[in-house]
Amino acid sequence: MKDIQKTTAGKTIARWASLTALIATLCSTQPLFAEETIADTISAGDTKLNFRLRYENVKQGAPANSAGDALTLRSRFTYTTVNISGLNAQFEADNVSAFDSESYNSTINGATINSVIADPKGTEINQIWLQYQNWNTKFKYGRQRILLDNQRFVGGVGFRQNEQTYDGFSITNRALKDTALFYAHINNVNRIFGGYSAVGDHNSRTDLANAKYTGWEAGIITAYAYLIDNKDFARFSTDTYGVRFSGRQKSDALAFGYNLEFATQQESNNNTLAYSANYFLIEGSLGISGVKLALGVEQLGSDNGVASFITPLATLHKFQGWSDQFLATPPEGVTDLYFTIGGKLGSAKLLLVLHQLKSCVDNAAGQDDLGNEVGFVAATKIGHYDLSLKYADYSSGDSSYTKVDTKKLWLTATANF
Numbered sequence: 001m002k003d004i005q006k007t008t009a010g011k012t013i014a015r016w017a018s019l020t021a022l023i024a025t026l027c028s029t030q031p032l033f034a035e036e037t038i039a040d041t042i043s044a045g046d047t048k049l050n051f052r053l054r055y056e057n058v059k060q061g062a063p064a065n066s067a068g069d070a071l072t073l074r075s076r077f078t079y080t081t082v083n084i085s086g087l088n089a090q091f092e093a094d095n096v097s098a099f100d101s102e103s104y105n106s107t108i109n110g111a112t113i114n115s116v117i118a119d120p121k122g123t124e125i126n127q128i129w130l131q132y133q134n135w136n137t138k139f140k141y142g143r144q145r146i147l148l149d150n151q152r153f154v155g156g157v158g159f160r161q162n163e164q165t166y167d168g169f170s171i172t173n174r175a176l177k178d179t180a181l182f183y184a185h186i187n188n189v190n191r192i193f194g195g196y197s198a199v200g201d202h203n204s205r206t207d208l209a210n211a212k213y214t215g216w217e218a219g220i221i222t223a224y225a226y227l228i229d230n231k232d233f234a235r236f237s238t239d240t241y242g243v244r245f246s247g248r249q250k251s252d253a254l255a256f257g258y259n260l261e262f263a264t265q266q267e268s269n270n271n272t273l274a275y276s277a278n279y280f281l282i283e284g285s286l287g288i289s290g291v292k293l294a295l296g297v298e299q300l301g302s303d304n305g306v307a308s309f310i311t312p313l314a315t316l317h318k319f320q321g322w323s324d325q326f327l328a329t330p331p332e333g334v335t336d337l338y339f340t341i342g343g344k345l346g347s348a349k350l351l352l353v354l355h356q357l358k359s360c361v362d363n364a365a366g367q368d369d370l371g372n373e374v375g376f377v378a379a380t381k382i383g384h385y386d387l388s389l390k391y392a393d394y395s396s397g398d399s400s401y402t403k404v405d406t407k408k409l410w411l412t413a414t415a416n417f
Contacts, residue, residue: 041082049417050076052161054410058104058115061396061405068104068115073097074161076126086134092127096120096161096194108197119161122194126163136175143167146184147315148210149244152281153226153263155315160192164313168206178215184208189230189313203231205269206313219247219258228312229269236312237271240264242279255287259296265309275307277333291343302333302360309333321355321373322392323406330401333360334370348380357397369397386414 051073058068078092098106098121105111106120129142146166148154157164170184186206193200210224222244230236242263249256261281267273283296298319300309308329320326320336335358342351357370372395379388390410396403 041084045079045081048076048078048080050074050078050414052076052412052414054119054161054412056104056117056119057409058117059407060115064115064404066113066115068117069100070104070106070117070119071099072119072121072161073099078127083133087130087132089130090127092125093123094126094162095123107193118192120194120197122162122196124162124190124195126165126190136173138170138172140170140172141168143190144170146170146208148182148208148224149222150259151315151318152261153224153240153242153311154208154313155318157192157315157317159315159317162192162194164192164315165190178213180212180214182208182210182212199233202233202236205229205231219245221245224263226313227268230312231270233312234270234272236310237267237269238265238310238312239268240279244281250287253288255285255292257283257285257287257294259283263309267307273307275303277301277303277307277309279309291341294340295338297335297337299335299360300329300333302331305332305361305363307331308360320357321394322353322375322390323373323394323408325371325373325394325403325406326357330359330363330370332363332368334358335360348378351375351377359401363398363400365398365400367398367400370401371395371397371403384415384417386412386416388412 053073054071056068056070060066073096075095075097076092078090080090081088096119098119101109101121102111103114104117105114107116107118108120125143127143127145129140129144131138131140143165145156145163146154147156155164166184166186167188167190168184168186170182173181184207186204186208189202189204191200191202195201206229207227209226210222212220212222214220224242224244226240228236228238240263242261244259244261246259247257259281261279263279264276265279266276278301279299281296281298283294285292285294300311302308308331310329316327317324320334326334337356339354340351342349344350353375355373355375357372359368359370362368373392375390375392377388377390379386381387388410390412392408394406396405
């Protein structure tokens, strides 16, 4: 796919040119049977509608002393064609509307006096891809969703109203027993800030490789290599290699789970920082009588405070606290000691999360306290509707890190048709 140009007009032309080419490809496909017409093929496709209404409130203490309120609605239309001789396609469009767009800083509306809530208004082509399946392999070309493992390294940031997707080519192969091989070459990253933002697209020459083996009873082993060449933001250009082991053992009354992961990273391509840093995760969980407890430590290491391990394609909101204080990892790195407890109360799912955050090395002021956070979420489903309440309360640590106390509240209603 051609790189998306950096002007609004250029982006629009490129997107609709891609859509036109895809439709032309589908319409030129020869029917398998005489009675199959193009109209029949189109009408047999799957259409889905999704609406997500969200209220988000942010309050930040000194020295920021700012707040933000956002009531936004994401409307999503998804159409997937039927599979014809292994060939199918998908088109997905999102519209994000804001009911009071000046009451929060969307990152593009100029309301910088308010707190940032990164849900800008706009309409985007979220996905548009052509896929061919054969020989236990899927070949996909176009704008697509890529979610790998727990999304710590590559994800879609699905919590935000505008999802992160990728322009490129991917291959998924399952020819080997109990083995899944994935490779993607990415030309452009469509970020959550939207096409009207100066940082909404990142021109890229990125290769993602992920190999997963599920045939071992003790757990799943995954090895990966993520080679990022970001043409627009050099700091994101990194080479990361790692391995993950994840498993779960269950008896009549108990379930014990474990996640172990290690990765190493260094600069690549246009990145001017010379560094090497490591990542590790150790997590254990215990399930008993419908209650699950987990204790873990995750570290994004530092090279003596020069630079830290980063995950620029991750679903960052999932990690190190929901208040999003560490979307940019400080050069001293982050060690996150966390505890979770979750269960059900009637039809509602409940989860409480505690984080204690430290830097891996002391900063120039000789300090290492990055603060702590308490998070809570309650979610339930009623018919077509998913309802949730989510809250995060972050307390800042040492003043030299310039963090501020932050409270965030989300009320979300999602409908699927």
